[in-house]
Amino acid sequence: MTINWKKVWLIILxxxxxxxxxxxxxxxTFGFYxxxxTSMEPSLKNGGTVTLLKWDHSPKPGEIIVFSHGSYHFIKRVVAIEGDTVEGKNNTVYVNKKPLKEEYLKTKPSxxxxxxxxxxxxxVFVLSDNRxxxxxxxxxxxxxxDKIRGVLIAY
Known part of the structure; x- marks a missing residue:
């Protein structure tokens, strides 16, 4: 039996x-940052690594995104999307005049x-968890x- 080296090399290639x-x-498809x-504590710890889906540039409220601003990349949480009105008063965030439920926060930030x-x-309008x-x-x-790099899928 002879080995056909052309076929072997073709398969390897x-x-x-x-x-x-x-x-x-x-x-x-995926990015790692x-x-x-400490701006996203307690959700994200300083020095931790996060994975994001690069193709998702239409995040929903509550999702965490990576975006560029100037020469820096930031990781923040989306609290409002296009057309929403967002306001913060008395240490409460309101979206369309309704208080935002932020179960991801362990303590209410001031x-x-x-x-x-x-x-x-x-x-989109983004806020840090540690405000x-x-x-x-x-x-x-x-x-x-256009500045959004992706939505976090693992952290």
């Missing part, structure tokens, strides 16, 4: 190219009043969806 294509697809800072802000088309000392839409304004 196909396996290598398939593996390379899968790796490329994986990294085009290291949490830097923060300065803000708004009301109507979220423009093609944008005492953090940059979010209260400072940066609503986040345009």
């Amino acid at each position: 196909i396996v290598i190219l398939s593996f390379a294509a899968l790796i490329l697809l994986f990294f085009q 290291r949490v830097s800072g 923060f300065q009043d803000f708004g009301p802000v109507k979220v423009p088309e093609n944008a 005492t000392n953090s940059l979010d839409s209260r400072d940066m304004g609503p986040i345009v969806k």
Whole structure:
């Protein structure tokens, strides 16, 4: 029995190219970021790693996103979407005049009043879970969806 080396090398080449294509697809679909800072505590810990789905640029309220602002990437929670009006008063966030239920927070954060802000088309309003000392839409304004890198799927 003779070995057809052309077929063997063709199979090896196909396996290598398939593996390379899968790796490329994986990294085009998923992103990995290291949490830097305490702005999302208690949900995300400083130094932890998060995984996001890069293709999702239409997050829903309550989801955590990664977005770029200037030369930095931020990880924040979406609290309002386009068309919503968001306001913070007396340490409570209101979306469309209804108090926001934030079960993900262990303690109610204290923060300065803000708004009301109507979220423009093609944008979201984000807040940190730890609102005492953090940059979010209260400072940066609503986040345009083009700046969203993805929605967290594992943290």
